Amino acid sequence: MTALLQLGQPVSEGAIETVRFFNGRLLSGADLTREQQARAGLDARIALTGGSGVAYGLTVERTSADLAEPRASVTVRAGVGVAPSGLVLELAGDQRIALVREDSTSFAVNQPGTFGPCGSEAGGVYVAGEGLYLLAVAPARVSAGRAQVNGLPGDPLSCNADRDLAGVSFRLFEIPPHAYGGISPTEASFRNRIAYRCFGARVRQRWVTHLPGKVDSGGSLADHFAACGLTDDMLPLALVHFTGALDVTFLDMWAVRRELTVPDRGDPLASLTAPARGAAGRAMLAQFAGHLGELAAAPGGLAGVSARTHFPQLPPCGLLPGLDAGTAGDFFAGMTYRGPIHINAAQLEVLMRESLTAPAIDTADDGVVWVYAVAENLIAAAGALADPARPDPYLVFARGDLGYRGDARFNLHRWNYANFALGGS
Numbered sequence: 001m002t003a004l005l006q007l008g009q010p011v012s013e014g015a016i017e018t019v020r021f022f023n024g025r026l027l028s029g030a031d032l033t034r035e036q037q038a039r040a041g042l043d044a045r046i047a048l049t050g051g052s053g054v055a056y057g058l059t060v061e062r063t064s065a066d067l068a069e070p071r072a073s074v075t076v077r078a079g080v081g082v083a084p085s086g087l088v089l090e091l092a093g094d095q096r097i098a099l100v101r102e103d104s105t106s107f108a109v110n111q112p113g114t115f116g117p118c119g120s121e122a123g124g125v126y127v128a129g130e131g132l133y134l135l136a137v138a139p140a141r142v143s144a145g146r147a148q149v150n151g152l153p154g155d156p157l158s159c160n161a162d163r164d165l166a167g168v169s170f171r172l173f174e175i176p177p178h179a180y181g182g183i184s185p186t187e188a189s190f191r192n193r194i195a196y197r198c199f200g201a202r203v204r205q206r207w208v209t210h211l212p213g214k215v216d217s218g219g220s221l222a223d224h225f226a227a228c229g230l231t232d233d234m235l236p237l238a239l240v241h242f243t244g245a246l247d248v249t250f251l252d253m254w255a256v257r258r259e260l261t262v263p264d265r266g267d268p269l270a271s272l273t274a275p276a277r278g279a280a281g282r283a284m285l286a287q288f289a290g291h292l293g294e295l296a297a298a299p300g301g302l303a304g305v306s307a308r309t310h311f312p313q314l315p316p317c318g319l320l321p322g323l324d325a326g327t328a329g330d331f332f333a334g335m336t337y338r339g340p341i342h343i344n345a346a347q348l349e350v351l352m353r354e355s356l357t358a359p360a361i362d363t364a365d366d367g368v369v370w371v372y373a374v375a376e377n378l379i380a381a382a383g384a385l386a387d388p389a390r391p392d393p394y395l396v397f398a399r400g401d402l403g404y405r406g407d408a409r410f411n412l413h414r415w416n417y418a419n420f421a422l423g424g425s
Helices: 029-048 064-068 190-199 205-210 221-228 275-297 345-355 375-381
Strands: 053-057 073-076 079-082 088-091 095-098 107-109 119-121 131-146 161-175 235-242 248-252 317-321 337-343 369-374 394-399
Touching: 053 235, 064 073, 073 235, 088 131, 088 161, 161 221, 161 235, 190 221, 190 235, 190 248, 190 275, 248 275, 275 317, 275 345, 317 345, 337 345, 337 375, 337 394, 345 369, 345 375, 345 394, 369 375
Parallel strands: 337 369
Antiparallel strands: 053 079, 073 095, 079 088, 107 119, 131 161, 131 235, 235 248, 317 394, 369 394
16 A cells, blocks of 8 residues: 655656756766656656547548559548647648558658657568558658767667658558457448447447446457557558459458547446547547448449448438438338428437437347438428529438437428327327
8 A cells, every 4th residue: 555645745646757958967868768768757747637549530541543543542631630749740641651561661750859860661561462451640750951960989870860750651451350240341231330349338228237336348450559559659541352462352441440539548437428438429420430431322322222231330410422211211111110201401400419428329229210301401402403402302311219300390391301299199
């Protein structure tokens, strides 16, 4: 047991050590290294007050140039993120990244804030054959220019760089199949199942069954990333699935990408209200939108795509662009749903925000799903086809246990876009 702390007594455990300067002190490279490390530690503590994750940008996509590239490549947009260690990672401009290295060239690097030996890092992983990979942004520091040296022993001439440039590099880590065992890459639901393995058990309804006792977190796929090579100085950006060295089956950002969020530290009760849960909810919503959008853009569109075939798990609320009352039944085939029910445009944002901490929808269950149509969208879409202001139709779905939004309200809808009260005739 630690000794009783007295009022006013300093606590130095975990303190940041800085170099004490005074006239006449002999400074070495090691002293300056300690000072740089101290400043980096202070910066990290400030950065982590807002949590770790992506502050803005750092989106990953496959542009037309990437699709035309003979090698597998992606484009990462400019942005800033904070690694779990507190290290700020900034990409100043958009970059196209080759996912397959053609040679074994090493890149000269040295660790942030060090005056020690020069080194090199081969970096990255060679992609060969089918597999699931994690794309991450990592710190990188390169030297520029040449500085004069005094010729004293211990000063390698190869390290007489004038300045260091703190930048980033991109790493690709293979996720071994045993980490997601039981999920076949040939299944239509593979991408969805992988994404929800990354979201973890706390987005499922059954997670709260044993609160406040011992809770099984279920083991997120992200728990395996460290074993794959990801460190606390790196930030996950996307999952990439390959069939062969050049064929990208899918690129999924939001399965692993998170906004700046303070971690919940694993306390089950605190997790119910922690900001990280809301961040996961927003990621679920964005991941579904991206996945559905890619399916809709593929040849054949959403023909043959249903919730149960492609989405074993759905976010608690989401948009279905292009669907209407006639096609809703195809998407929710085999499920119990009610609607489309008319709601006001003003109700949509409130419903979305309420859903961010609700559990995911298990499409194999028999629970009711509400399907809504926004009245203003329907009214505007009833205009002339040539009208440029005519919007595309869409539907909204939500868990049945979220607050029902279709109650009849006086003077808020036109007659054709109103509802009877539940249980009415």
